[in-house]
Structure formats: structure tokens, C-alpha cells
Amino acid sequence: MLRRDFLFRCAALGGLRVGPSLTMADAARGFQQRIQSGTRETAWNEIGPFYKRLAPENPVMRRPGDAGLPLNVTGRIFDTRGNSVQHAKVEIWHADHHGLYDLDGYRFRATLNTDAEGKYRFESVMPGHYPDRVCQHIHYVVTAPGHKPLITQLYFATDPVFEGHPTRNYHRDPLVVSRELVRPVTLMGDPKEIVAEVGFELVLEVL
Ligand SMILES: [Fe+2]
Secondary structure, eight states: OHHHHHHHHHHHHOOOOOTTOOOOOHHHHHHHHHHHOOOOOOOOOOOOOOSSSSSSSBOOOOOOSSSSOOOEEEEEEEEESSSSSTTOEEEEEEOTTOOOOOOOTTTTEEEEEEETTTTEEEEEEEEOOOTOOOEEEEEEEEEETTOOEEEEEETTTTGGGGGTTTHHGGGGGGGGGGGGEEEEEEEEETTTTEEEEEEEEEOOBBB
8 A cells, every 4th residue: 555545544544634734635745755855864973082992782871879960861763764773783972970981991881782673772871061072962873784874972952051042052062063963851750860861863874
């Protein structure tokens, strides 16, 4: 069944509704064009000087007593055709709450693998600021067979540097080349145990 016919069937069965400004035919045409046009790859960002190979495959980097706001990051890897990328390798590393990188060991460094749906997650703490950089950030290197490697960084909309307006102020850090790398932060849990949750979807270019 064509995707267009599938949409019409969903509408007929009540599983899909379109708003008053759209006809069903317009909505189906727009949806089809959006799928065919694909998605742009995630913006590239500097790798920086603190990358280390062979970080442990441990998504739980946060330990009891670690300073800083607990942070859980979830996301999914897609390609530019909109397909999820399973078994991609996601290497991440960041400074601790005090803005220090572990150069001797592997604290706050991990190698993750996406699951069958292209999803990944890790548990850590919110990185601190450090003198050579303006914004809090987490570094990413994502690799997957058949795709162009992606080097980028995740930033946080709650960073004091943005003063609550990341769209207006993201360029205060000259390395933040794209607003899309700055992600909203959701605070979860109870007042005694607050956890910041952030979603970061990434898109790889197909080779
Ligand atoms: Fe860094």
C-alpha cells in the first residue's frame, strides 16, 4: 500500500485527523514531500583537545557523591533518509561539575551502542564551565558503517551564558555554530532528587 493510501485509510478509520487549515489531500501531499526530502545531517562541531579512544562501554557514569546536577541524556540516531541507525557507536566525553576533564582515566567518558531502534542513553552529571570554553557541553563522535562520521557537541538551553534566550544568545560561544545543538532541559524527580533530562537526536549523512 502506498504511504498516501495508508494515510487516507488511517483518516477513514479515525486514527489520523488533520487541522481545519488543511484538507486531507494537502496533508498527504505535504507528508510525502517531507519524507522524500529527508533530513539534514546534524551540524559538525569541534572535537576539542580532550578526546580519548577506547572509553568503557558503560552508560552509567554518574556515581553516588558526584558533584553537580544529575543528568540523563537520551536520543536516537537517524540517517538523512529518516531511517534509524542501529548499532551505531556513540562516543561521548565531558568535563565534571568543576570543569575538569579526566585526562588520566575515563571518568565522564563512555562508548555507547545504539539499539535496534537507533536509541542510546546515558546517565551523568551536568558538565561545568571551564576557562577555554564559554558554554557547558558534551562532546560526541558518532560512527556507523555506511555513514559519514559525525563529530559534534550537545549544549543546554539552561546554560547561564544564554540568559534564558538560547535562540538569541547561542553565538556568545563562537563554537556553537548552530541553534539546533542547544537542547531544552527538563527537570524531573522530587525536590530532594532532581534529575535533568535532555534529548539529543542526531542525523548522519549516508555514504
Ligand atoms: Fe570540551
